[in-house]
Amino acid sequence: xxTPKITIYDAVTGETVVRDFNVAELAQLELDKAxxxxxxxxxxxxxxxxxxxxxRLGLTEQEAQLLLGS
Amino acid sequence: MGVPSxxxxxxxxxxxxxxxxxxxxxxxxxxxxxxxxxxxNVFSATYDVYELHIFAGVAxxxxxxxxxxxxxxxxxxxGNYNFGNVxxxxxxxxxxxxxxxxxxxxxxNISDGFCFTKMTILNPFATAITRAxxxxxxxxxxxxxxxxxxxxxxxxxxQLLNGNGSTFDYTTTIYGYTKS
Numbered sequence: 001x002x003t004p005k006i007t008i009y010d011a012v013t014g015e016t017v018v019r020d021f022n023v024a025e026l027a028q029l030e031l032d033k034a035x036x037x038x039x040x041x042x043x044x045x046x047x048x049x050x051x052x053x054x055x056r057l058g059l060t061e062q063e064a065q066l067l068l069g070s
Numbered sequence: 071m072g073v074p075s076x077x078x079x080x081x082x083x084x085x086x087x088x089x090x091x092x093x094x095x096x097x098x099x100x101x102x103x104x105x106x107x108x109x110x111n112v113f114s115a116t117y118d119v120y121e122l123h124i125f126a127g128v129a130x131x132x133x134x135x136x137x138x139x140x141x142x143x144x145x146x147x148x149g150n151y152n153f154g155n156v157x158x159x160x161x162x163x164x165x166x167x168x169x170x171x172x173x174x175x176x177x178x179n180i181s182d183g184f185c186f187t188k189m190t191i192l193n194p195f196a197t198a199i200t201r202a203x204x205x206x207x208x209x210x211x212x213x214x215x216x217x218x219x220x221x222x223x224x225x226x227x228x229q230l231l232n233g234n235g236s237t238f239d240y241t242t243t244i245y246g247y248t249k250s
Contacts, residue, residue, distance in 0.1 A: 004105035004237070005104045006104060006105065006108060007106070009100050011244065012111040013111075018102075018104065021235075029105075031147075031172070032136070032233050032235070033233060036133075036232075039175075046164070
């Protein structure tokens with residue numbers, strides 16, 4: 001995978017610099033990826049749990065929305 | 071119509087007659103394709119309140135748009151971003167929040183490759199608590215919310231990024247609210 005690019009824009013001068021991520025930025029990216037995955041997994045798990053509960057109750061998604069308003 | 075005295079051509083749409091308070095002044099607009107975009111020399115003592123219009127094209131359904139405040143081009147990654155979103159997707163609404171985040175999440179799980187955000191930021195340059203509110207919309211998801219940066223810190227810029235390092239197309243317009 002190519003090294004990600006960062007664009008740095010100076011709002012006063014209008015100057016733009018485009019360069020590869022440096023070592024610190026790549027390390028931060030790995031942390032950000034882990035955080036993003038954690039939230040995506042949590043959301044997916046919540047959706048699975050919701051569907052499992054609906055199945056147990058014998059409700060469709062539309063019926064649940066009518067009942068709960070969401 | 072000519073450019074009124076005291077204004078540049080970029081400001082003419084927002085220009086108001088002398089004595090009328092509160093006008094939006096265009097600070098900058100830029101378009102780029104990158105994994106991360108950092109803005110420097112944006113915030114100053116000239117304005118207390120800023121408005122950002124962010125248009126971003128994203129290819130994946132699992133990406134997020136995040137913001138970090140910055141100083142001299144260096145983003146602040148401490149866990150002091152306290153953000154909250156009311157997040158709507160088709161037929162469902164939930165809360166998406168984090169009181170100790172390392173960034174401000176204002177759009178996520180973008181489904182169609184394009185989204186638009188309007189964000190208003192209060193006091194980023196002052197040595198004070200910085201607060202922001204936003205409205206974001208992609209084709210299938212709306213996020214309404216805000217973020218408090220929990221330290222009294224002065225910032226001169228910000229960074230836009232996604233959570234997985236892939237490339238975005240960004241067009242970002244920055245305005246300042248004229249002080250009386």
